[in-house]
Amino acid sequence: MIATLGERQIRGGTHIDALCGSCLVVIPALNEEETVADVVRNLRRQGFSGIRVIDNGSSDATAECARGAGAEVLSEPRCGYGRACRRGLENIPRGVAWILFCDADGSDNLDDVDLILAAAEDADLVLGNRFATKSGREAMPHVQRFGNQLVSKLIERGWGFRFADFGPLRLIRREALETIDMRDRGFGWNVVMQIRAVEAHLRIREVPVRYRPRQGGRSKISGNILGAVCAGFGILQAVARLYFGPRRAVSV
Numbered sequence: 001m002i003a004t005l006g007e008r009q010i011r012g013g014t015h016i017d018a019l020c021g022s023c024l025v026v027i028p029a030l031n032e033e034e035t036v037a038d039v040v041r042n043l044r045r046q047g048f049s050g051i052r053v054i055d056n057g058s059s060d061a062t063a064e065c066a067r068g069a070g071a072e073v074l075s076e077p078r079c080g081y082g083r084a085c086r087r088g089l090e091n092i093p094r095g096v097a098w099i100l101f102c103d104a105d106g107s108d109n110l111d112d113v114d115l116i117l118a119a120a121e122d123a124d125l126v127l128g129n130r131f132a133t134k135s136g137r138e139a140m141p142h143v144q145r146f147g148n149q150l151v152s153k154l155i156e157r158g159w160g161f162r163f164a165d166f167g168p169l170r171l172i173r174r175e176a177l178e179t180i181d182m183r184d185r186g187f188g189w190n191v192v193m194q195i196r197a198v199e200a201h202l203r204i205r206e207v208p209v210r211y212r213p214r215q216g217g218r219s220k221i222s223g224n225i226l227g228a229v230c231a232g233f234g235i236l237q238a239v240a241r242l243y244f245g246p247r248r249a250v251s252v
Contacts, residue, residue, distance in 0.1 A: 015117075015118070015121055016114060016117045016118060017047065019097075019098060019117045019120060020046065020047040020048055020117065021047070021049070022095060022096060022097040022098055023048060023050065023096065023097070023098040023099070023100050023171075024050040024051075024052065024092060024093070024096045024098070024099050024100070025043055025048050025050060025051045025052065025099075025100045025101075025102065026052050026054065026085060026088035026089065026099055026100070026101050027039065027040075027051065027052065027053045027054065027066075027071070027088075027101075027102055027103070027104045028054050028056055028081055028084035028085055028088070028103075028104065029053050029054065029055055029056060029058065029062050029066065029084075029104035030055075030056040030057060030058055030062070030079075030084075031058045031059060031060050031062060031217060031218075032058070032062050032104040032105055032216075032217055033058070033060040033061040033062045033064075033065045033217070034215070034216030034217050035104060035105050035106040035214070035215045035216040035217060036053060036062055036065050036066045036069070036071075036104040037065040037066065037068060037069035038069075038106060038215070039102070039103075039104055039105075039106055039108075039110070040053065040066055040069035040070055040071045041069050041070070042110045043102075043110060043113075044069075044070055046110065046113060046114075048100070050072075050093065050096065051070065051071040051072065052071065052072045052073075052074055052088045053066035053067075053071045053072070053073050053074070053104065054073075054074050054075070054076050054084040054085070054087050054088045055073055055074070055075050055076070056076050056077075056079060056080070056081075056083070056084040057076070057077045057078070057079055062104075063075070066104075074087055074088060074090075075087075080185045080186050080187075081186060081187050081189050082182075082184040082185040082186050082187070082188065082189035082192075083185045083186075085101065085182070085189050086182065086185065089177070089182075092174065096174055097173065097174050097175075098120065098171055098172070098173055098174060099171070099172050099174060099177055100113070100116075100170070100171045101168060101169070101170050101171075101172075102168055102169050103168045103169075105214035105215060105216070105217060106212075106214060106215030106216065107139070107211060107212055107213065107214045107215065108128070108167075108168060108169045108209070108211065109135075109209060109210035109211060109212060111210070112128065112169075112207075112208075112209040112210055113169075115207045115208070115209070116128060116169070116170075116171050116207055116209070117171065119205045119207050120171055120173075122203065122205075123203045123204065123205040124172065124173045124175075124176040124197070124202040124203045124204070125170065125171070125172045125173070125176060125193075125194075125197045125202050125203070125204045125205070126170065126171040126172075126204075126205050126206075126207060127163070127165065127167070127169075127170050127194070127204070127205070127206045127207070128165070128167050128168075128169035128170060128206075128207060128208075128209035129164045129165045129167070129206040129207060129208050129209060130165050130167050130209060130210075130211040131145075131148070131164050131165050132164065132165075132206075132207075132208030132209075133208050133209065133210045133211065135210045135211055135212060136208075136209065136210055136211035139211045139212050139213050140211065143232075147232050147235070148165055148166055151166060151191055151235060151236070151239060152164065152165075152166075154236075154239055154243075155191075155194070155195060155198075155239065158239070158243045159195060159198045159199070160198075161198045161204075163194055163206070164206050165206065166190045166191050166194065166235075167190070167209070167211070168190065169209055170190070170193075172193070172197075176197070176200070176202050179200055179202075180193065180196035180197060180199075180200050180202075181196075182196070184238055186234045186238070187231040187234045187235055188234055188235045188237070188238025188239070191235050191238055191239060192238050192242065195239070195242050196242075
């Protein structure tokens with residue numbers, strides 16, 4: 001189900017405020033010293049207090065910048081987006097009912113988080129859909145748009161559910177995350193989460209979010225041909241593994 005921009009709610013609603021207070025933000029980061037502090041400060045201004053930045057083997061001052069901005073910083077020296085996300089989900093504090101994932105490079109327009117929080121009232125997984133906004137479509141390189149569309153078609157063919165996007169900005173109910181039992185360690189993390197959510201019959205919503213080019217630093221994937229090829233291969237491999245392998249039983 002896809003929400004419209006007309007559903008945007010004004011900050012200050014009791015539902016949104018309560019959800020902010022029960023949410024843990026997980027931010028994987030690799031050499032993002034130029035942007036991570038602004039991302040953390042932006043989230044704190046919006047009322048998020050539980051913010052974890054996972055330093056995924058940075059060689060710069062990413063950890064120090066994140067910590068200085070008020071985030072809890074965890075270290076995961078083994079490279080891998082999924083590994084960083086899994087590290088961020090260890091020892092989740094009591095009282096956390098939702099997990100928000102976002103990038104550390106400033107490409108996610110966090111002003112749209114309210115729309116994601118509002119959609120969570122009747123959903124288990126809320127996904128930011130960059131294709132639904134002009135800025136989102138224009139900010140994604142051609143190879144990134146093509147990859148998203150290809151994976152979307154493969155999932156529709158294999159699971160009967162069509163996703164519009166597989167972007168980083170997403171909110172999932174803690175109980176739902178435990179149910180789907182995420183194990184991916186690489187760039188397939190987002191795609192695997194969405195496939196597992198379909199298998200678990202979770203309530204899924206996609207909402208339009210604005211997107212922009214990274215605000216600093218260097219892209220490890222979309223701005224690098226070798227990185228894009230490696231990430232694309234890893235994602236397709238994850239989809240194939242789930243499609244051809246035995247499907248795990250999921251109880252909800």
